[in-house]
Amino acid sequence: MGVDLEGRFEKRYPFEFHQGDAIEFVKEHGHEFDAIHASPPCQGYTRGNAGRETKWPKLIPQVREALEATGKPFVIENVKDAGPHMVDPVGLCGCMFNMHTTDTDGETIHLQRLRLFETNWGLEAPRACDHSAHKWVAGAYGGARRDKYEAKYVRKGGYVPPDKGVVKALLGIDHDMTWNGLFECIPPAYTEWIGLNLRRHLLTTV
Numbered sequence: 001m002g003v004d005l006e007g008r009f010e011k012r013y014p015f016e017f018h019q020g021d022a023i024e025f026v027k028e029h030g031h032e033f034d035a036i037h038a039s040p041p042c043q044g045y046t047r048g049n050a051g052r053e054t055k056w057p058k059l060i061p062q063v064r065e066a067l068e069a070t071g072k073p074f075v076i077e078n079v080k081d082a083g084p085h086m087v088d089p090v091g092l093c094g095c096m097f098n099m100h101t102t103d104t105d106g107e108t109i110h111l112q113r114l115r116l117f118e119t120n121w122g123l124e125a126p127r128a129c130d131h132s133a134h135k136w137v138a139g140a141y142g143g144a145r146r147d148k149y150e151a152k153y154v155r156k157g158g159y160v161p162p163d164k165g166v167v168k169a170l171l172g173i174d175h176d177m178t179w180n181g182l183f184e185c186i187p188p189a190y191t192e193w194i195g196l197n198l199r200r201h202l203l204t205t206v
């Protein structure tokens with residue numbers, strides 16, 4: 001079951017979908033579920049908006065309050081810049097899952113994409129983030145460099161492959177997605193890691 005304020009996401013969601021306020025839904029129905037994942041809008045936390053007035057709300061405290069009230073295991077996901085607003089978040093990055101692909105020029109590129117996850121059940125990262133052995137790293141976000149030489153040597157980071165197929169392969173995604181979808185998504189390998197660990201937690205605490 002997935003909940004979003006915007007009904008337009010229903011067509012891309014493969015399971016039962018409820019359009020509405022996710023915080024209100026958790027307050028009303030959260031206790032009916034085994035576990036709950038929440039991704040509050042990250043735009044209010046993303047660097048660039050920091051310290052600036054933005055139309056995007058900062059909902060992490062309200063989301064946490066609603067989740068804690070259910071007494072159920074939960075996950076709150078957000079971007080690196082939201083870290084100070086999260087409680088002991090765990091960072092997951094592509095390097096921890098050896099995520100890489102071949103760019104259009106034949107060079108191997110490794111995924112550098114940190115996402116933070118706050119849980120109330122002790123999620124841990126598989127290993128530390130380490131790109132020291134990688135010649136080329138790449139990510140997927142808007143407003144970034146499409147030339148990896150410029151990104152690495154001039155801008156010191158921020159390369160996003162211009163080829164959508166390369167970005168999808170880098171993120172481990174095999175179905176069609178919009179560029180914005182790719183920019184905002186959590187790579188399936190991260191979700192699988194969280195799911196496996198959450199299942200182990202649920203099996204050992206029942």
Ligand SMILES: [Zn+2]
Nearest residue numbers: 093095129130
């Ligand atoms: Zn990393």
